[in-house]
Amino acid sequence: LFVGQAAANTAASADFDGNGEVGVPDFLLFIATFGSRQGDEKYEARYDLDGNGEIGVPDFLIFLDFFGQKVPPSSQLAVCDRTGAVRDSIVALAPVSTCGDVTAAHLAAIDSLRVNSASLTALKAGDFSGLTGLTKLNLFNNMLSSLPDGLFDDLQALTWLHLGRNQLTSIPSEVVKQTNLTSLWLWGNQLSGPVPVSELVKLSNLDTLSLSSNQFSGEIPVELTNLTNLTYLSLGGNQFSGSIPASELTKLSNLEALHLWGNQLSGPIPASELIKLPNLMVLNLSNNQLTGGIPTELGNLTNLQRLQLDRNTLSGEIPVELGNLSNLQRLYLYSNQLTGGIPIELGNLTNLQRLRLERNQLTGGIPIELGSLSNLTYLNLSRNQLSGGIPIELGNLTNLTYLNLGVNQLSGGIPIELGNLTNLASLAIWDNDLSGPIPVGFGNLTNLVRLSFGGNQLSGPLPVELGNLINLTYMTFWNNQLTGMIPPELGNLTNLTYLSLGDNALSGEIPQSLTGLMKLETFSFGGEGGLCAPSDPNIQMWLDGIENAHGPTCAPPGQREALVALYNATDGANWTNNTNWLTDNDISSWYGVEVSDASVTGLKLWDNNLTGEIPTELGNLSNLEKLEFDRNALSGSIPTELGNLTTLKVLALNNNALTGQIPTELGNLSNLEELNLHDNELSGTIPTELGNLSSLKALNIWNNQLSGEIPTELSNLSNLTRLNLHTNQFSGSIPTELGNLSNLEELTLYRNQLTGEIPAELGNLNNLRSLKLFGNELSGPVPVELGNLSNLEVMELVGNKLSGALPQSLTMLTKLERFNFGGEGGLCAPLDAAFQTWLQGIEDANGPTCLQ
Template sequence: MELQKPGLENLIEKLTNLKMLHLNQVNISSSIPHIFMNLSSLTELSLEECELQGEFPAKIFQLPNLQMLNVQHNLDLIGNFPEFHESNPLQELRLGGTSFTGEIPNSIGNLRSLSHMDIHNCKFTGTIPSSLGNLTKITSLYLSQNKFSGDLSTLLGNLSSLEKLGISSYDFSMQNSLSLSWISRHSRLTYLSISEINLVGEIPSWLMNLTQLQFLNMGNNQLTGPIPYWLMNHNQLSSLFLQSNQLTGHIPSQIRNLTKLMQLGLSSNQFKGSIPASILELKNLEYLDLQGNNLSGVVDLHLFLYELKFLKVLILSSNSLSLITKTNIQPEVQHLGFIGLASCNLNEFPNFLHNLEKLEVLDLSFNKIAGQIPKWFLNHSVDSLLHLNLSYNLLTGFQYHPDFLLWTRLRTLDLRSNKFRGPLPVPPLSTHFYLVSHNNLIGEIPPLICNLSQLEIFDLSYNNLSGRLPQCLGNLSYTLLMLNLQNNKFCGSIPSTFVSGTNLMWIDLSHNELQGRIPRSLANCRMLEFLDLGNNQISDVFPSWLGTLPELQVLILHTNGFWGVIKDPKTNSAFPKLRVIDLSGNRFTGNLPWKYFQSWNAMKVETASGLTYMQELMVVDILSGVDERVYLFQSLYLCSVEINTKGIELIYGKISNLLTAIIFSNNRFEEEIPESVADLRGLHFLRLSNNSLSGPIPPSMGKLVALESLDLSNNRLSGQIPPELAQITFLAFFNVSNNHLTGPIPQGKQFATFENDSYNGNPGLCRKPLSKQCESFQPSQKQDSDSHQSLFEIYLEIILIGYASGLIVGAVLGNTFAK
């Protein structure tokens, strides 16, 4: 439902005596009007998940009769706590999943009637005030996923009425679980979430005293050892989450004692052995997640589902299980909505899928399912299916090829790394993520694709698609975050319809047959971080106007027909965040663009603060739980980049903020290497080979302390190799072959690892590793030699760089789908 006419303000402006207003999950998409502060009779205000925005009026907290305030799960709603008076009647305060900031005031202790307080997943900071201990009536307290600091043990020791406590995701580190032993004094506690607080060691024994626990979440810590036997005596538990730890051993068969268990999450641990048959005795089980362990054995899936009739979520992915899917037992699985069976050795579609009318998520990736997708499956769950992942199988197509797929609510369709043939399937209009890379699709992009107005990720890479790119791809950029069409046979010009206000962050059109010029409408893509147009037939001058894009980090134009002199930038802030630029294999002339070097500030940072990766785009993010949401399933779509080096492409499976590179090889640059290159102290790759550069190697290049690869080969450089280069301690690859260099080769440190091939074609060089001694060697005319790097040298370079650096280098082909 949507609230449009009248709007929220018009709706309530005359309701001066309003006492209760509940509009949960109604799309309001506006700020909260200040007129609410006049509703003195209001006792309950609930606007949960309404897409509220703007600043929350602080005086609403102070309405004289307000007992319940709920605005949780409105991410764009900001605000701060006011000061609270002793007369304040608030009993329930729910702000979880908003963007409230600031510190909690000490006057929070004046809310003597407060029984429920939920501020999880906000942006509160500072210490938690000790006055919270004055809230003698509070039974439920959720403080997780904020930026609090300090010790909780003394703070919460006197909350005798506490029934629910969530304290996950803190900035401070709980290195010893004994520091939380004070919790055991609250024997009436029914809800406990202590996830993501860096707990180490075995599951703490003080939990034995909490016999009334109904909900326990200790996920995302560093717990080790087996599940203790005494935990199986907590027979009031309805939810048990121990995911993402380092727990070992077997899943205990005594789990049958937890007869009230409805949710069991043991994923991403190191459990081994078979799934105990006693799990089938948990007749109330609705949610079971065992993915990412070392479980083995045979599972009769039909028997599993026949016994657990109330299952809504079943995730067995990424173990060593073998599933039996053919049996006479027909389970009643009308509740099942989420199935994760990735890497389960399946070779066909499970036939129990026939009976699922409420299926929302199906993950059958990384199996051995071959042949065509059956017709019955295409007509299945038409009105319910949201996310479908069939990637990394042996599928060849559909039993019949409809004009478009029929799932009316589908958001994610992942068909990557199969053997699909024929034309590109058109997904439903509801699709947000469409991934079909690494198949054998042919033909053109059908015009119906232009109707996908909600598309965010569009990946057709590594197919045999051809024809011209439809102009509508530019129009899709309102919603599109990533466009990846690399390694196809597309021809013609790049669409020129990229609109202002676009959200595009990633464009990869490399390895096609595209022609013409780069469209100037790309300047509208103000969010663009990555642009790869390499290996095409584009003929243009250097697109200096791209320097106005404030977020651009990677620009790859190699192996095209770019030409001419790179003129000086018009401003001192061109390409402010650029970290990787590859112009190799073109026809650029003139001097190296030294004024650009002065403006590339991102390459001047010697050490980046914290390792991060570009474009970890969420494909599926499904949550469960009531007050504190528990992640059921997450998938990341990770993007890659290719660094071209003399015919060998180094492919980075993930692009870290540590990767910086200038690749200008195989052009017609001339004159000297500018001194300004020495300012790029964060540079890791510098490739200037196969040009017409002359003059000396600047001694100031010794300041490039982060450099791992330096290739100056096949130029006309003269003079000595500066001894200052020996100061570059991370240098793993060095090549100055086929120049006019003379004098002694620097000795020691990294130079002790370089072989003769690094110096060939420089008759005037002497000292190790060459056999010629400086005192007896007389320079002679430069001899002809092969200008191409040997295959052995290239492989050695890759090995050395991978060994010496912290970067991920190697043949990681394509994009990575991480679970």
């Protein structure tokens, strides 16, 4: 038997001092441990040559077989020839300066070697040769996908091996050979498929096994329970399915930590079996698909320090029996479907450090008994349906660093006692029904990094003491009822990256001191109180540098006054809609008022029952782009001051009762694109100055009492597409210059007193779709050039004194859909077949045919 065991060893295994020969020094080292057993202080596995856990006579006889033998030099890879990171780690532990100076004795004396986080992708077979005394090897966080054969041949003493966070796809055979291992860490690799239990059970001395964060699948193998020495078992973060094999797990009577988190385990928690593990200190079943209630029997696991059942679909109430777990330090029940109240018995867990009950459906109040948990550092009760007030007793939890009560139905004031929690780094009570002021004592919470009070009904000012919280990076007070001005002291919060003050009743201007917040990435402000950013260049430049900045710029002087004048002059009290007008709200919230960069850019009050006269003060709105007062009952004249609005693009005053002349000053509106003055009682002539409106696209002044000749200056409006002057009292001839309006699509001059012939130049209007000249006193023949209007769809010539036969060129108007002609002058359609065929092809054509 002993000879056989000796054959399994080599001379190197008996060369304890590593000097290349098995001799008296090795004997003296061996005899010093003679008689010891595994667990004794002087026991060392390398002297246990037969591996039976006891250093005795059989080991001595094996040693004698090698006594006097020399260790072949080739049995060890020279240290300088080993993988670089291994070589460097060995040299760092040996009392030498270079790899060439490392002796076999130095190698044999090393008991712990760390080659972790070294970016290793491969190892050499001899990298660990000669390390006969090594008990602990750390290869964590490398990129190893496999291990070479023979890598651990000299590591008979190895008991602790960490291969976590590598790229292993299978458990290397070299690992399974290490039967003395007590701790094996393989988490964070790429191991998949079923667990190779037939190999792992060979490691019968294991007390720690971590296979978490891999891709193992199938059911949890019950064969693992043959590793009866296990005290720590982690299978979390895999793809295990099925139920928890609790009855088999009871074989692991020494188990202290069980990690099954992050799998696809289903069914109820088998508490009746789990309570047979009396030494259990950690039970982590989080992030599975477990259902049913939390078993009351878990209250019998009195050694538990961590209970994590979060992120399942557990339902029912929290058992009061959990209050018996007097050693508990962490209780995680969040993200389930738990209902009912928070048991007051949880106040008995005096060792509790972290309590997470968020994202459930818990109701009722927050128990005052939680204020007894003096060791608590983390408390999260958010996203439930908790009601009532915040207990003042929470102010006793002076070790708290995190408190989140957000998204509940809590009411009442914020207890000033929370100002005692000076270790807090995060305080969140957002989205509740809390009211009253912000306690000034919160200025003492100088360790705060995050402060979230948004979505409540808090009132009063922002305390200047908040400026003491210099570690803050995140602060929100959005959607409350806060008033007053922003304290300049907030400029001290130079670490802020997120600040939300919007939807309050804060007033005044943003203080200059905030420009010191150079790390700010998000800033929202504004609300009913009129809080705004001054147009000061420094503040505007600062705001421009913030990635997400939202809020109004303070209106330039005179704007609000102009709007007030409009309200008063047009009987604003009786408007159809006057929402927010004359309030302290930002003017951008006033109905019909559009604001950009703090300036009024639009007034859209059409069909809103405005009466009275347009006030001259509107001429002060120097950035106005749209003025739309159409379909009201405005009277009086158009103020000449509107000519000051040089940025105006749309002026719509149509469908009112305006009188007087069109102001010549409107010719100053060089950006005007649309002028709608139709359906009023305007008189006088068209100002020649309107010919200066180079951007104008639509001139609509029909249905007034305008007279005089059509100004030739209108031919300067090169962008014009619509010219509608009908139903007035214009006289004289149609200006030939109108033929220059190459973009014109619509020309309506009907129901006036125009005379003379139709200008041949109108045939140049290639884009014209509608030509309406009826109801005038036009005479002469229809110009043949009108046949060039290939896009024409409507032509109305009736009710004039035009004469002669229609020109044959009109048959080129293939898009014509409506054509009315005739009148006192005898205008008629020729008899020839081609013309008549064309005429009959028009959907709506009316007019006489020539007699011959």
